[in-house]
Amino acid sequence: MRREIPLAITFLVGMFMLVDFFVPHHAVSSAAAEMKQWGTIVIAASILLGVGNLIRVHYKKISRKQEGWGYSIVTMSVMAIMLFFGGPWGTIQEGSAFNWMFLNVQVPLQSTMFSLLAFFIASAAYRAFRLRSVESSMLLISAIIVMLGRVPLGQLLTRGLPEQATLPWLTEMIMAYPNMAAFRGILMGAALGVMAMGLRVILGIERSYLGGDK
Amino acid sequence: MNQVRRILLVSLALAAAAVGSVRAQETAPQDGIESAALDIVPPGPPCALTVRDYLEHSDSGDKIEIEWGLSPDDGSGAGDVTGYVLSRSLAEGEVGDVLEEIASGATHYVDVSVEPGVEYYYSLEAYDGTNSSERVWAGPVAGRVNLFQWSRLSVLVLMLLFFAMVTWFTAAAGKGAKLFVRRIPGLNAIEEAVGRATEMGRPVLYVPGIGEIDNIMTIASLNILSHVAKITARYDTPLIVPTARAVVMSAAEEVVKQAYAEVGNPDAYNPDNIRYLSDAQFAFAGAVNGIMLREKPAANLYMGAFWAESLLLAETGFEAGAIQVAGTAMVSQLPFFVTACDFTLMGEELYAASAYLSREPKLLGGLKGSDWMKVVSIVLMVAGIVAHIVGLEWFVAWFQTQ
Amino acid sequence: MAAIIWTTIGAVLTLSVYSFLYKDNPFYKFAEHLVVGISAGYYLVIYYFNFIQPNVVSPVFQLRLGGEAIGLGSNTWWLALIPGLLGLLLYTRFFPKIGWVGRWPLGIYVGGYAGLGLSPIMQARVLDQIGANALPLTSVTNILVVGGLLGTLTYFFFSMKHKGVLGVMARVGIVFLMVGFGASFGYTVMSRVSLLIGRVSFLLHDCLHLI
Numbered sequence: 059m060r061r062e063i064p065l066a067i068t069f070l071v072g073m074f075m076l077v078d079f080f081v082p083h084h085a086v087s088s089a090a091a092e093m094k095q096w097g098t099i100v101i102a103a104s105i106l107l108g109v110g111n112l113i114r115v116h117y118k119k120i121s122r123k124q125e126g127w128g129y130s131i132v133t134m135s136v137m138a139i140m141l142f143f144g145g146p147w148g149t150i151q152e153g154s155a156f157n158w159m160f161l162n163v164q165v166p167l168q169s170t171m172f173s174l175l176a177f178f179i180a181s182a183a184y185r186a187f188r189l190r191s192v193e194s195s196m197l198l199i200s201a202i203i204v205m206l207g208r209v210p211l212g213q214l215l216t217r218g219l220p221e222q223a224t225l226p227w228l229t230e231m232i233m234a235y236p237n238m239a240a241f242r243g244i245l246m247g248a249a250l251g252v253m254a255m256g257l258r259v260i261l262g263i264e265r266s267y268l269g270g271d272k
Numbered sequence: 273m274n275q276v277r278r279i280l281l282v283s284l285a286l287a288a289a290a291v292g293s294v295r296a297q298e299t300a301p302q303d304g305i306e307s308a309a310l311d312i313v314p315p316g317p318p319c320a321l322t323v324r325d326y327l328e329h330s331d332s333g334d335k336i337e338i339e340w341g342l343s344p345d346d347g348s349g350a351g352d353v354t355g356y357v358l359s360r361s362l363a364e365g366e367v368g369d370v371l372e373e374i375a376s377g378a379t380h381y382v383d384v385s386v387e388p389g390v391e392y393y394y395s396l397e398a399y400d401g402t403n404s405s406e407r408v409w410a411g412p413v414a415g416r417v418n419l420f421q422w423s424r425l426s427v428l429v430l431m432l433l434f435f436a437m438v439t440w441f442t443a444a445a446g447k448g449a450k451l452f453v454r455r456i457p458g459l460n461a462i463e464e465a466v467g468r469a470t471e472m473g474r475p476v477l478y479v480p481g482i483g484e485i486d487n488i489m490t491i492a493s494l495n496i497l498s499h500v501a502k503i504t505a506r507y508d509t510p511l512i513v514p515t516a517r518a519v520v521m522s523a524a525e526e527v528v529k530q531a532y533a534e535v536g537n538p539d540a541y542n543p544d545n546i547r548y549l550s551d552a553q554f555a556f557a558g559a560v561n562g563i564m565l566r567e568k569p570a571a572n573l574y575m576g577a578f579w580a581e582s583l584l585l586a587e588t589g590f591e592a593g594a595i596q597v598a599g600t601a602m603v604s605q606l607p608f609f610v611t612a613c614d615f616t617l618m619g620e621e622l623y624a625a626s627a628y629l630s631r632e633p634k635l636l637g638g639l640k641g642s643d644w645m646k647v648v649s650i651v652l653m654v655a656g657i658v659a660h661i662v663g664l665e666w667f668v669a670w671f672q673t674q
Numbered sequence: 675m676a677a678i679i680w681t682t683i684g685a686v687l688t689l690s691v692y693s694f695l696y697k698d699n700p701f702y703k704f705a706e707h708l709v710v711g712i713s714a715g716y717y718l719v720i721y722y723f724n725f726i727q728p729n730v731v732s733p734v735f736q737l738r739l740g741g742e743a744i745g746l747g748s749n750t751w752w753l754a755l756i757p758g759l760l761g762l763l764l765y766t767r768f769f770p771k772i773g774w775v776g777r778w779p780l781g782i783y784v785g786g787y788a789g790l791g792l793s794p795i796m797q798a799r800v801l802d803q804i805g806a807n808a809l810p811l812t813s814v815t816n817i818l819v820v821g822g823l824l825g826t827l828t829y830f831f832f833s834m835k836h837k838g839v840l841g842v843m844a845r846v847g848i849v850f851l852m853v854g855f856g857a858s859f860g861y862t863v864m865s866r867v868s869l870l871i872g873r874v875s876f877l878l879h880d881c882l883h884l885i
Binding site (some may be wrong): 079105200258 | 297332388417418419439494496498500517525527529546547553555561582584590598606607610612618619623635639646
């Protein structure tokens with residue numbers, strides 16, 4: 059029973075959502091939309107599970123004075139501050155302290171972390187220079203062509219050559235043909251993989267996400 | 273005599289009219305009322321108004337298609353029709369509400385705001401800026417609810433074929449048929465990486481991506497996690513699983529706990545190593561980077577759905593000297609994993625890996641099914657190419673769905 | 675005055691993150707723990723106010739804003755109980771005896787989205803691609819696209835040995851994959867550099883007023 063009920067639910071809901079794509083009847087589509095709404099609510103409700111885990115891990119660190127426990131205090135206290143500002147007594151509107159913390163601390167920190175990628179993409183490119191196999195040299199050559207073809211330097215380098223030998227032209231060709239063919243191939247293959255797996259989920263053959271068979 | 277008088281009168285009238293019209297033209301810009309008052313001839317009505325349930329795209333009964341012929345004064349005749357006014361009502365002979373004012377020259381309109389099953393009457397009049405034509409009527413008509421979206425028939429056909437193949441091979445595998453699966457290079461690398469971490473006495477880091485649990489990549493990843501957890505459980509190697517989604521965290525807890533129990537080493541399971549870090553993409557990436565540098569895992573496995581954080585993780589892991597194996601079907605992130613990791617499971621290999629590792633015949637059956645679907649796709653594509661050559665364009669058009 | 679303080683804090687945090695490029699250090703650790711804490715509090719509050727409150731709490735408790743029922747509306751208030759209950763079921767995992775009930779919401783969620791995804795994927799990623807690649811083989815570029823796709827697909831055959839013709843095609847597939855990866859790598863470089871330029875201009879322009 060413990061195993062069958064969730065599998066039966068998965069099957070029924072999965073099949074219903076599958077049918078929704080083919081049946082234009084509004085009764086079906088509105089029921090499907092309602093269920094999608096439920097899904098987002100379940101996910102929203104789960105956040106407390108995650109935050110609970112976060113609190114537990116950091117609380118243990120602090121109480122056992124493990125290495126770096128001071129930083130755990132930082133995490134716990136800013137979280138408490140955010141909850142205080144945004145709690146039922148607070149407000150999350152524009153201009154509120156809650157929103158302000160988000161805009162002035164979280165957003166810049168996140169975008170700075172994102173911008174670290176500029177350095178990391180450079181070091182990864184450098185690494186690619188030292189790759190050995192035939193395949194990886196193909197990767198390197200096309201990366202260099204496209205990288206240069208998209209900046210003014212690339213145009214400068216091949217100025218005066220016939221059009222078919224200029225970097226911007228080559229870039230356009232690589233993006234439009236081999237690149238597209240490869241990506242279509244990956245997408246198609248991956249799509250079949252997803253569908254086979256999705257079908258197994260609906261049929262209850264795949265159930266690792268439910269935490270095993272017990 | 274009478275004839276002469278008549279001719280004189282007519283020419284006088286014509287002259288007066290000419291002068292009048294010249295005056296009207298001169299004054300028109302200044303005084304719209306005078307010129308409007310002059311046009312007292314309504315345009316001819318539009319002809320042949322027809323209404324019907326909109327069928328082309330198999331709608332949900334909320335659309336009605338309306339067609340008519342141009343008014344004789346639209347584009348020809350007096351040529352002064354500026355538009356048409358379409359009205360809709362629930363009772364015959366009633367004008368009802370104006371639905372839309374449609375520009376001249378149009379002969380087609382789709383009403384997308386009907387209640388399915390309700391009967392409507394439509395009326396249309398041409399309009400020249402001053403006068404409206406006679407109304408033309410049509411109806412009653414009702415939007416019929418369709419039970420099948422016919423434009424998606426091709427999707428259904430291929431879907432049924434695919435399902436049939438997957439279930440066929442799954443059943444065959446269940447009965448003991450031997451299914452060959454080629455070696456997937458990245459897979460051995462996973463075991464080697466975990467082995468090396470064990471030798472070095474350092475933890476294994478397993479990142480199941482930042483996709484939600486409904487993402488099939490995440491589900492594939494949880495399958496692979498179960499396999500990895502069994503190895504670490506056997507060797508008592510710590511396994512750290514940072515997650516960006518609370519539900520994925522709780523599923524990962526179950527998967528790892530179960531794996532440790534199955535191997536017979538449930539006490540080695542450390543719940544504090546399955547961690548929720550943050551829903552925020554780069555806060556998550558920053559925190560995982562911190563784990564890499566402080567807890568020094570010797571093997572980093574990235575399996576699942578990744579976005580821009582992929583390279584942040586993989587480069588930091590490389591700098592930290594860990595063996596790295598990645599697996600994702602996110603096309604945009606594959607180039608970064610390929611350059612920064614020792615092995616990468618590309619696209620479908622991620623799904624195949626999860627079936628391969630379990631070695632469960634039922635899962636391998638699905639793999640065989642999707643291989644045959646590839647064959648079908650290739651055959652259809654070649655058939656499409658041939659169809660182009662021999663001019664059977666409808667065959668290619670069959671694939672264009674809505 | 676307040677603005678100057680906050681811009682300075684912003685600049686210090688930005689530099690703290692960049693200090694990671696040199697090596698792990700207390701500034702980075704601080705920034706990292708800060709953003710984790712803030713985002714945890716942020717998402718907890720946002721998920722509640724954006725999803726739980728309007729769709730569960732308000733309809734069930736008949737809260738009204740300006741006379742209008744919000745969320746699902748008053749007619750179907752009991753429908754809002756279902757997702758609320760499903761959300762609560764997730765927490766049964768802390769009670770071993772009834773923990774298995776916690777799988778129900780997961781079953782609905784995962785099953786629902788699996789079903790929802792299947793047909794659009796078949797449509798957009800298989801059928802449309804077949805249509806798009808059924809090209810008349812009259813130009814070099816068309817041959818390149820069709821050949822590349824066939825090769826790549828062959829590489830992803832798992833249940834057959836890559837030998838003979840299949841082996842050659844899979845090899846062609848790998849070449850196309852690598853060229854494609856390289857191209858997309860090169861294509862992304864500039865967009866990543868522009869992210870950096872954005873942050874540097876924050877430091878130099880907004881904080882130091884140098885440019």
